Amino acid sequence: DAGVIQSPRHEVTEMGQEVTLRCKPISGHNSLFWYRQTMMRGLELLIYFNNNVPIDDSGMPEDRFSAKMPNASFSTLKIQPSEPRDSAVYFCASKRGPETQYFGPGTRLLVL
Amino acid sequence: AQSVTQLDSQVPVFEEAPVELRCNYSSSVSVYLFWYVQYPNQGLQLLLKYLSGSTLVKGINGFEAEFNKSQTSFHLRKPSVHISDTAEYFCAVSEASSGDKLTFGTGTRLAVRP
Numbered sequence: 001d002a003g004v005i006q007s008p009r010h011e012v013t014e015m016g017q018e019v020t021l022r023c024k025p026i027s028g029h030n031s032l033f034w035y036r037q038t039m040m041r042g043l044e045l046l047i048y049f050n051n052n053v054p055i056d057d058s059g060m061p062e063d064r065f066s067a068k069m070p071n072a073s074f075s076t077l078k079i080q081p082s083e084p085r086d087s088a089v090y091f092c093a094s095k096r097g098p099e100t101q102y103f104g105p106g107t108r109l110l111v112l
Numbered sequence: 113a114q115s116v117t118q119l120d121s122q123v124p125v126f127e128e129a130p131v132e133l134r135c136n137y138s139s140s141v142s143v144y145l146f147w148y149v150q151y152p153n154q155g156l157q158l159l160l161k162y163l164s165g166s167t168l169v170k171g172i173n174g175f176e177a178e179f180n181k182s183q184t185s186f187h188l189r190k191p192s193v194h195i196s197d198t199a200e201y202f203c204a205v206s207e208a209s210s211g212d213k214l215t216f217g218t219g220t221r222l223a224v225r226p
Contacts, residue, residue: 004155031212043202043216056213091155100146101214103155 004104018080025094035091082111114139117215133188142208145186145220150200
């Protein structure tokens with residue numbers, strides 16, 4: 001299996017621009033998670049989906065962040081407008097049922 | 113809600129020496145416990161997990177961990193480390209009833225010196 005795929009791997013943008021991060025979970029996995037990793041706050045869960053339905057978005061920092069999962073093989077995390085404090089590494093992870101979460105390689109976002 | 117404490121932010125150790133990375137958790141319900149490793153500029157990779165059964169869990173790369181319910185600990189050990197073990201190690205916990213949300217510790221950087 002190809003594992004969790006994230007794109008882009010690196011993104012540099014200017015403050016105020018819209019940023020879209022993409023994730024393709026492992027085939028057959030029915031749960032998908034978005035995390036953010038920063039030096040100051042460590043790894044934080046932003047939102048997760050079960051069977052394409054958002055279950056818990058309490059970690060989404062503010063209205064500028066939104067996530068969608070239109071089908072079982074694709075999810076997006078959008079930031080609009082972006083701010084410098086959004087600079088971080090964003091990870092997507094997926095799992096099947098109660099099993100282990102498998103992480104993607106991450107998207108390194110820098111907002112200037 | 114659960115929480116995870118990794119008391120050591122950095123652990124320097126010489127190659128071939130033993131190492132223990134400490135993890136303590138707090139939860140009012142039964143939990144699953146995990147250790148993940150993150151190499152530079154990479155995602156997280158599962159080292160090992162405790163779901164139930166034997167409290168001594170063996171993982172990849174020669175690592176093992178022991179679940180101690182009375183001390184609410186899940187310390188990670190390796191009897192002899194290699195340079196290639198240099199990485200960030202994260203302990204994580206989830207509720208056994210759902211197994212969905214993972215709460216991570218702040219990480220421990222293991223620095224192996226020759």
